[in-house]
Amino acid sequence: MSLQNFMNHAMSSWMNKEGPDSDIVLSSRIRLARNIEKFNFPTLSTYEESQEVLHFFETTLKNKTFPKIGRLELLKMNELQPIQKRVLVEKHLISPNLSENAIFGGCLLSENEEVSIMINEEDHIRIQCLFPGLQLGEALEMANKFDNWIEEEVDYAFDEQCGYLTSCPTNVGTGLRASVMMHLPAMVLTQKINRIIPAINHLGLVVRGIYGEGSEAVGNIFQISNQITLGKSEKDIVEDLISVVQQLITQERTTREALYNSSQNQLEDRVFRSLGTLTYSRIIESSETAKCLSDVRLGIDLGIIKDLSRTILNELMILTQPGFLQQYFGGPLRPNERDIRRAALIRERLNLEMERKKRMEDDES
Amino acid sequence: MICQECKERPATFHFTKVVNGEKTEVHICEHCAQENSELFMFNANTGFSLNNLLTGLLNIEADLHKKKEQKVFNTGDELQCDRCKMTFSQFKQTGRFGCSNCYHTFNIYINPILKRVHGGNTVHTGKIPERIGGDIHIRKQIEGLKNKIHEFIIQEEFEQAAMVRDEIRSLEKKLSSSQEEGS
Numbered sequence: 001m002s003l004q005n006f007m008n009h010a011m012s013s014w015m016n017k018e019g020p021d022s023d024i025v026l027s028s029r030i031r032l033a034r035n036i037e038k039f040n041f042p043t044l045s046t047y048e049e050s051q052e053v054l055h056f057f058e059t060t061l062k063n064k065t066f067p068k069i070g071r072l073e074l075l076k077m078n079e080l081q082p083i084q085k086r087v088l089v090e091k092h093l094i095s096p097n098l099s100e101n102a103i104f105g106g107c108l109l110s111e112n113e114e115v116s117i118m119i120n121e122e123d124h125i126r127i128q129c130l131f132p133g134l135q136l137g138e139a140l141e142m143a144n145k146f147d148n149w150i151e152e153e154v155d156y157a158f159d160e161q162c163g164y165l166t167s168c169p170t171n172v173g174t175g176l177r178a179s180v181m182m183h184l185p186a187m188v189l190t191q192k193i194n195r196i197i198p199a200i201n202h203l204g205l206v207v208r209g210i211y212g213e214g215s216e217a218v219g220n221i222f223q224i225s226n227q228i229t230l231g232k233s234e235k236d237i238v239e240d241l242i243s244v245v246q247q248l249i250t251q252e253r254t255t256r257e258a259l260y261n262s263s264q265n266q267l268e269d270r271v272f273r274s275l276g277t278l279t280y281s282r283i284i285e286s287s288e289t290a291k292c293l294s295d296v297r298l299g300i301d302l303g304i305i306k307d308l309s310r311t312i313l314n315e316l317m318i319l320t321q322p323g324f325l326q327q328y329f330g331g332p333l334r335p336n337e338r339d340i341r342r343a344a345l346i347r348e349r350l351n352l353e354m355e356r357k358k359r360m361e362d363d364e365s
Numbered sequence: 366m367i368c369q370e371c372k373e374r375p376a377t378f379h380f381t382k383v384v385n386g387e388k389t390e391v392h393i394c395e396h397c398a399q400e401n402s403e404l405f406m407f408n409a410n411t412g413f414s415l416n417n418l419l420t421g422l423l424n425i426e427a428d429l430h431k432k433k434e435q436k437v438f439n440t441g442d443e444l445q446c447d448r449c450k451m452t453f454s455q456f457k458q459t460g461r462f463g464c465s466n467c468y469h470t471f472n473i474y475i476n477p478i479l480k481r482v483h484g485g486n487t488v489h490t491g492k493i494p495e496r497i498g499g500d501i502h503i504r505k506q507i508e509g510l511k512n513k514i515h516e517f518i519i520q521e522e523f524e525q526a527a528m529v530r531d532e533i534r535s536l537e538k539k540l541s542s543s544q545e546e547g548s
Contacts, residue, residue, distance in 0.1 A: 041462055155497055
């Protein structure tokens, strides 16, 4: 399969759109955790119960058509290859936990991949909505709609005092986790981030690396989300998060500008060296890839690089991960093989872009 | 840097392990990391997570309660959810409940934990499910209006307070009629 075809197939449609403030905010995600009153929570469910839960959602939701979204497709974890599951994790459509451990785990997925409903994860369902750029309000609205549609069919585990009851008491109440993925290279470079993270933590928000709990901030990408789910309304949780994110956006933009004004040569050197590494290297590890992609993205944002788009970087961020690499090259690859194939894929993708550019210029002349 | 496990491949994972306050730097390659995933914290399920923190809190809380209880009852019987049969020690181990009824069963242990985890909050003020939450909607509305009356009275705006009072009365009627239907 050609890379272009593979990409058309592999990229969620939202990834090719640029959302508001997409120079800093990559994506916004809302997750609602819900359980059904009549079943035990997945923590304790037996094989039969888990099967019943999956079947229940399969019959209630699979054949429903939703306005603007259409039908949902059900992916059953036990019918997927390990590489396919890994790809879903890399696209943030399912959690590693669902892909590895869930008994009768499933995922109902909308065609544009904006909505994914995980079944039999830590809770019976987790409704997830993923939008490009800073669109938390929009994502919450969409998640709420799905929540209401599902609630028409099922009795949720709900308590007047505690709200929506979840397996883990850290999610009880609204069951809402709102998170935003941000690219903050200038704040990392100037070490401002080290002062800001503790301040954010004080506000009941958590800052983590790109793959959630326990992961480090690869490629200067940070995930910021709410910690408190009880005692605040959904709207307040989202508004609090947005206000912090907006302050971070302003901080990052001013820092970038100051950095560019004070050390243009050093910054340009860094950006072009990274572009060079991506364009010419023959072996590249994922951490170096993430670092280079971050530099190049900063270069595009600052207007240092003019002939590449941010969407290519979004694609490369996804395509160069182990699951995607193995899917593209058609089988399991050992880590050192991956590093070789990764370099090849990046070169191929950048060449594709240059050809496209050239064709456009030829057409114009 | 070379992987300290296989001493062959380059180390791609670098982190600091703290065991009993003793720090050790770990540098290993991806291959060895996967093989030792239980030892190291890459996987959300084996790694140190919020859940571990929570179970840590639970142990402290439970011990405190135990001491208090023993003085009064000294029963020795462990709390167990009568619906899903989860015991409190099972919950302490996993940090996860077995069913919705566990929230009632383990109520006395839960509130202090919820307070700590959710910034002092113990009462849900967010969304209420439309269909099953009928009465709750009305009750919450009444609660809000009662607060409003209080404010109006403090500000000596008695006419507005009277209007809110009428609104509360009509809601209370609605509530009692829906309860009669239900019974």
